[in-house]
Amino acid sequence: MAIDPAELGQSKSDLAKALKELRDQAGLSGDRLARRCGMTQSKISKIETGRSVPSLVDVELILRALEVPAELARRVLDLARVANTEWQDVRALRQKGLDKKQVELAALDASSTEIRYFLLSMLTTLLATPEYIRASLAHVPGDASKAVAKKLDRQTVIYDESKTFTFILTEQAARWAVLPPRAMTLQLDRLMSLSRLPNIRLGVIPLGKYIPDCPLNTFTVYDRSLATVETETGIIVLRDPRDVQQYRDMFAMYEGHALFDEQARGKLTEWADMFRRDL
Numbered sequence: 001m002a003i004d005p006a007e008l009g010q011s012k013s014d015l016a017k018a019l020k021e022l023r024d025q026a027g028l029s030g031d032r033l034a035r036r037c038g039m040t041q042s043k044i045s046k047i048e049t050g051r052s053v054p055s056l057v058d059v060e061l062i063l064r065a066l067e068v069p070a071e072l073a074r075r076v077l078d079l080a081r082v083a084n085t086e087w088q089d090v091r092a093l094r095q096k097g098l099d100k101k102q103v104e105l106a107a108l109d110a111s112s113t114e115i116r117y118f119l120l121s122m123l124t125t126l127l128a129t130p131e132y133i134r135a136s137l138a139h140v141p142g143d144a145s146k147a148v149a150k151k152l153d154r155q156t157v158i159y160d161e162s163k164t165f166t167f168i169l170t171e172q173a174a175r176w177a178v179l180p181p182r183a184m185t186l187q188l189d190r191l192m193s194l195s196r197l198p199n200i201r202l203g204v205i206p207l208g209k210y211i212p213d214c215p216l217n218t219f220t221v222y223d224r225s226l227a228t229v230e231t232e233t234g235i236i237v238l239r240d241p242r243d244v245q246q247y248r249d250m251f252a253m254y255e256g257h258a259l260f261d262e263q264a265r266g267k268l269t270e271w272a273d274m275f276r277r278d279l
């Protein structure tokens with residue numbers, strides 16, 4: 001199903017209205033519907049007033065309890081899928097303050113145990129040196145010092161051995177020179193060092209390696225609950241289990257083509273030597 005970012009906000013109120021209308025048409029009170037679904041009446045009320053966005057499982061339970069015909073149920077579930085998708089506009093994030101986004105990401109890091117990063121063109125904050133972080137924000141208007149500080153604070157999570165991190169980097173992500181050669185060698189040295197941590201798997205995909213599919217975006221998957229996809233103009237946040245699983249499957253495919261451990265460190269050393277030759 002195609003998802004139009006412009007529809008995401010409206011879909012939540014549309015879903016709430018549709019579920020309430022279906023309950024009214026079935027002649028059930030909120031309390032009776034709640035008992036049929038194994039939910040509280042308060043939860044049904046919050047869903048129907050738009051104060052809470054139901055998961056797809058919740059919507060399926062409600063539709064079954066209301067005995068909604070299959071075709072109509074499918075349309076409502078499609079609406080629920082869009083309602084469970086969030087669009088974060090880059091311009092709005094900048095106006096709000098990029099440090100606020102880092103607080104949100106830190107909360108996701110804290111609440112997750114298995115985090116997977118596919119990095120297409122640049123490195124993520126958790127892998128970056130302070131110089132790389134500052135350079136990655138150099139194009140952002142205004143004072144980025146708070147965002148830099150929050151990004152550096154976030155890095156402590158990778159030393160939490162109760163969590164596992166898998167990073168897949170394309171050669172472009174590892175070698176894109178946002179810094180002068182000396183600083184890029186230090187960045188690649190950091191990648192090699194982090195790759196030795198017991199809770200981190202760091203894989204690289206060199207250019208020229210045959211892969212039958214082509215990645216379009218950087219994305220991150222948090223456990224089985226949430227995936228984020230980065231675009232030039234914003235971030236898509238996916239909570240539908242089908243979407244999350246699709247990105248888990250995509251990640252597993254690229255993981256199967258990546259080099260790890262000594263092979264990965266060999267490539268990183270080779271790329272660092274290229275920068276050293278430019279000094």
